[in-house]
Amino acid sequence: MKKYSVAILGATGAVGQEFLKLIEERNFPFDKLKLLASGRSAGKTIDFMGKSYIVEEATPDSFNDVQIALFAGGSISKTLAPEAAKRGAIVIDNSSAFRMDPEVPLVVPEVNPEAIKNHKGIIANPNCSTIIMVMALKPIYDAVKIKRIVVSTFQAVSGAGKEAIDELTEQVKASVENRPIEANILPSASMPKHYQIAFNLLPHIDVFVEDDYTKEEMKMVHETHKILNDYTIGITATTVRVPVYRSHSESINIEMNDSLSPTEAKQLLANFPGVIVQDDPTEMLYPMPLYTSDRNEVFVGRIRLDKTVPYGLNMWVVGDQIRKGAALNAVQIAEYMIEHNLI
Structure with missing residues (x-):
């Protein structure tokens, strides 16, 4: 070779x-x-x-x-x-x-x-969150096209660098030891104000841009359009930093152009390269960041109908943002x- x-x-x-x-x-x-x-x-x-x-x-x-x-x-x-x-x-x-x-x-x-x-x-x-999302969207998009996407991300601190990982560790230790908790890194070290991430969620990743969305949220919109080469899809995102070391999670709601059952969606996803379906509510089987870290695949579960629209699905998607992302x-x-x- x-x-x-x-x-x-x-x-x-x-x-x-x-x-x-x-x-x-x-x-x-x-x-x-x-x-x-x-x-x-x-x-x-x-x-x-x-x-x-x-x-x-x-x-x-x-x-x-x-x-x-x-x-x-x-x-x-x-x-x-x-x-x-x-x-x-x-x-x-x-x-x-x-x-x-x-x-x-x-x-x-x-x-x-x-x-x-x-x-x-x-x-x-692409952005790590975009990669993880489009891996789960692509087989469904190819089958029935997608009209609208509503996504909320739950992004690990490692996405903000080693300093954010260290700060989460130190904040947890300080809390357990009843010491004052210092925050110097998140949402970003360059920002004028910082918040504790241990035992907390920060609905703010990257800077705010037009209409009070963050740059991270708009990356998911614009990049998904470009990757799928379809600018007609309505996409709205909320990105959240969570006290997890590694692996991003995403709650994705999609409105499709035609009918697709959860069983059909699971089969499409299971056959798609790089995706693993973990979805069995009777066995409490669903993807979690703790168990997807250091894995190459994107994991999808909690696939179910959204009955508020004619052709809707909800799913939960998790992937290691340093690896596949x-x-x-x-x-x-x-x-x-x-x-x-x-x-």
Whole structure:
């Protein structure tokens, strides 16, 4: 098998580390590996598959002779992704910088792989919550089309970075030990006001934008339209941060254009690649974030009719947002390109 020169930008972060785990787990065909990060992380050593790698500071010239560049995300993507592409690398980017660019494919390989061939050097990974949702929507959309989506997300703190994980842990400890609880990270460290996340829910992810929706909520709207290539679907979202370490959950209500029973929906979902149906109320079987963490699949349960509309379904969807919601989706894009001779 042909092997490729791969660079990982953001190698020291959560998504970068997940890239490495997946490359090893999936026996990804690489012969050269370059680990890149910001200047403050440069010089660190990462041991991977029996070899020690020195993390380098990312610059435009870091991508000379790189064929596949996996970007973990962040504002640096806007600068370095075009530079990497200019040097011949195919960039698969986890940031929001290029998702809505009409020249950049926004891809979930199980959902719209045909978009990949239109790339011009950069391919965008969707938002983690969008990926998890469209994995559950696609087989239903293909069967009966979808008229309207109402989604509420319950997003793990790891989506806000390691600092949010650490703060949740410290807040729980402080509460148990009857110490004062400090909040410095959520909804975002850059915001002027912060709230406790332990034993609490925060209905605020990212900044507020038009009509008092958050940017995270509007990402789910715009990205779903682009991925499904259907701008007629009505979509409204509420995104909530919850005191869970890993795996996002979503309550999704869909109004369809034709009849589809819960039994039929379960069969469609069970046959869709990357989806596992866990739905047996008699056995109290349904997806939960605790048991879907570190799993590659998206889990769907609580599938039932919404009888308030002619053709409605409710479902509960859970997926590991660092795996399928970020690193795995990017690696799968690269694998698809290799399999179809697009690199």
